[in-house]
Amino acid sequence: MPARAATLTDVAKEAGVSLATASRALNGSERVVRAELHARTLEAAARLGYTPNAQAQSMARGSTDLVGLLVNDISDPYFSTIAAGLANAAEQHGLLVMLCSTGGRPERELELLAALRRQRGRAIVLAGSRTNDRAHLRELAAQVEPFTESGGRVAAISEPRLPVDTVVVDNRRGAHDLAVELAALGYRRPAVLTGPERLLVSRDRRDGFTAGWRKSADGEPFFLAEEFTRDGGFRAMQRLLDEHPEVDCAFAINDLMALGAMAACRERGVDVPGDLAVAGFDDISTLRDVTPGLTTVRLPLTEMGGMALDLVLNEADGKPRRRKVRGEVVVRESTPRR
Amino acid sequence: MPARAATLTDVAKEAGVSLATASRALNGSERVVRAELHARTLEAAARLGYTPNAQAQSMARGSTDLVGLLVNDISDPYFSTIAAGLANAAEQHGLLVMLCSTGGRPERELELLAALRRQRGRAIVLAGSRTNDRAHLRELAAQVEPFTESGGRVAAISEPRLPVDTVVVDNRRGAHDLAVELAALGYRRPAVLTGPERLLVSRDRRDGFTAGWRKSADGEPFFLAEEFTRDGGFRAMQRLLDEHPEVDCAFAINDLMALGAMAACRERGVDVPGDLAVAGFDDISTLRDVTPGLTTVRLPLTEMGGMALDLVLNEADGKPRRRKVRGEVVVRESTPRR
DNA sequence: CTGAAAGCGCTAACAC
DNA sequence: GTGTTAGCGCTTTCAG
Numbered sequence: 001m002p003a004r005a006a007t008l009t010d011v012a013k014e015a016g017v018s019l020a021t022a023s024r025a026l027n028g029s030e031r032v033v034r035a036e037l038h039a040r041t042l043e044a045a046a047r048l049g050y051t052p053n054a055q056a057q058s059m060a061r062g063s064t065d066l067v068g069l070l071v072n073d074i075s076d077p078y079f080s081t082i083a084a085g086l087a088n089a090a091e092q093h094g095l096l097v098m099l100c101s102t103g104g105r106p107e108r109e110l111e112l113l114a115a116l117r118r119q120r121g122r123a124i125v126l127a128g129s130r131t132n133d134r135a136h137l138r139e140l141a142a143q144v145e146p147f148t149e150s151g152g153r154v155a156a157i158s159e160p161r162l163p164v165d166t167v168v169v170d171n172r173r174g175a176h177d178l179a180v181e182l183a184a185l186g187y188r189r190p191a192v193l194t195g196p197e198r199l200l201v202s203r204d205r206r207d208g209f210t211a212g213w214r215k216s217a218d219g220e221p222f223f224l225a226e227e228f229t230r231d232g233g234f235r236a237m238q239r240l241l242d243e244h245p246e247v248d249c250a251f252a253i254n255d256l257m258a259l260g261a262m263a264a265c266r267e268r269g270v271d272v273p274g275d276l277a278v279a280g281f282d283d284i285s286t287l288r289d290v291t292p293g294l295t296t297v298r299l300p301l302t303e304m305g306g307m308a309l310d311l312v313l314n315e316a317d318g319k320p321r322r323r324k325v326r327g328e329v330v331v332r333e334s335t336p337r338r
Numbered sequence: 339m340p341a342r343a344a345t346l347t348d349v350a351k352e353a354g355v356s357l358a359t360a361s362r363a364l365n366g367s368e369r370v371v372r373a374e375l376h377a378r379t380l381e382a383a384a385r386l387g388y389t390p391n392a393q394a395q396s397m398a399r400g401s402t403d404l405v406g407l408l409v410n411d412i413s414d415p416y417f418s419t420i421a422a423g424l425a426n427a428a429e430q431h432g433l434l435v436m437l438c439s440t441g442g443r444p445e446r447e448l449e450l451l452a453a454l455r456r457q458r459g460r461a462i463v464l465a466g467s468r469t470n471d472r473a474h475l476r477e478l479a480a481q482v483e484p485f486t487e488s489g490g491r492v493a494a495i496s497e498p499r500l501p502v503d504t505v506v507v508d509n510r511r512g513a514h515d516l517a518v519e520l521a522a523l524g525y526r527r528p529a530v531l532t533g534p535e536r537l538l539v540s541r542d543r544r545d546g547f548t549a550g551w552r553k554s555a556d557g558e559p560f561f562l563a564e565e566f567t568r569d570g571g572f573r574a575m576q577r578l579l580d581e582h583p584e585v586d587c588a589f590a591i592n593d594l595m596a597l598g599a600m601a602a603c604r605e606r607g608v609d610v611p612g613d614l615a616v617a618g619f620d621d622i623s624t625l626r627d628v629t630p631g632l633t634t635v636r637l638p639l640t641e642m643g644g645m646a647l648d649l650v651l652n653e654a655d656g657k658p659r660r661r662k663v664r665g666e667v668v669v670r671e672s673t674p675r676r
Numbered sequence: 677c678t679g680a681a682a683g684c685g686c687t688a689a690c691a692c
Numbered sequence: 693g694t695g696t697t698a699g700c701g702c703t704t705t706c707a708g
Binding site: 017018019020021024032033034037056058059060061062 | 693694695696697699700701702
Binding site for chain 2: 003004005006049051052053054055056057058059064073074075077080081083084087088091096097098099100101103108112114115117118119120145146147149150151152230256259260262263266284285286287289290291302
């Protein structure tokens, strides 16, 4: 029982064949090996508990079966759903996914991107960075460029400012459509619970909503910025109720914030939707059963993961491609007709 | 602009130093390199956009910075929370997490475990397999053994039948305590919505509940098995309402099933908790805001990820260790006093 | 302190 | 068909 894992050399020796033959029998492409030797090698491998060393293989072959995925926060259902979609698609291609979670910290994102580069994965998908910080974007690009330059493939999800293939979510449009819908339902005094100003998604959804609102009703939506989380939504709603009790509907720029907002209403004894209507964005599946049913903009998160992998696997010859994804307004009980 | 990534040799040449010096300057442990050469090397590396090849490094060094994590389904908040906890802990140690999602398919689990072995990660954490299938368990052990034998470390979460360090969730105890609590609250006719029989978690929670119930009240809980998902909970509740309208409380063996169960009640016009009380298990954070608040058994999911990493990183000399995790009953509005 | 050279485990020409 | 051998990119003795 060696403290060291069995190598192909061990197997070859054990089977009484050459290194090359063992390689061909175990990991080689075509079965150019005589049945008998083949069998002998397999047996030896089994006896020794041999597993190929992927590192050595990819060094020798010059390519990996790894694809890296960088997300903001894997415990956030938005990202874990995307990750599941990507993992699923990766399986179809016999690829392994290295998942990294940045926790929303830009420096960490850079570190992890570097780590992913080091792994020499076949491709990297970025689903984390959605900030507006120019300096950070530049550093990101500085990491991405040499990687793509040397044959690595990179795609982004929802980060349209990077010069790589991107799955672009039409956040403005989705929020716009939602605003139009809310106006049509009879609401007149809207508020938008947004995330931090530096986040593009947040701004796009807010601006899209505003645009849609202006088009279909009078008055301006009122804005309130907090963290991009359940707790942020909770606080934002508390402030809203304190400062602007006249509002009749609140659009939280994602479902998690909407969830927090509804919780705040409950705590204050504000009835949703009786006293105040609430809507979200994303259509997180776990949240489809909350009561009242949350009106939201559905994003095909699982598919987005697959699309990103698809982009990254199918070489483009030219400039960065964009695959647009549209959100679909789903009206539920949280925003009844007024 | 070479189609190939810059190598250390390229850097050494560019800097006019030897390979060894370049290695020491860039990735070496101690700074035994003269300041001038050091600087020259760094500059050359920057100029060339050099990134070390982790594969080559770990081959040469004989060790990786990777730890593998195998989960049932990354889009399930139970697992994504554990994953987040593990990733976080891994970051502290400068380790990268390779995340694999099996989708609950045993064959796939075996494949992925093999893939993880091939990557020669420093350690592997298994959070997927919780089945009772002897054959599968044996195959799993067959993969695990040669890995540990050759210095690899393996830990499991909630799979107490594998001969490795394990974070054991006391499912029986948690469910037991919940049953006692429900009985104390005045419920008299309980049902348990379970998952498939082959899943250990499901059986343990069911049996624990039964034990707790017998201890504190008369009569036997009624069982109903469906899938271990939101939809499974939905169907189970439909059947329950059809077949056993006399039941006054339903324990779904996880929060997701409970969520589905509550949705089914809503659809049928059954008031929760007025007509029927519902409880779950896990205390998924995203679900803490559902209405009525779901009574459940809280599990420290994030910490569990950290504990697993801890086990796997801190060598044990002896036999498999167990770290017990207890669930804590959290009573909310879905099970008021009767 | 620096350089030359021997591997790490495997694949892929290239011979036989 | 099968074996020999030269690398893949890097770290690490071992000499200078």
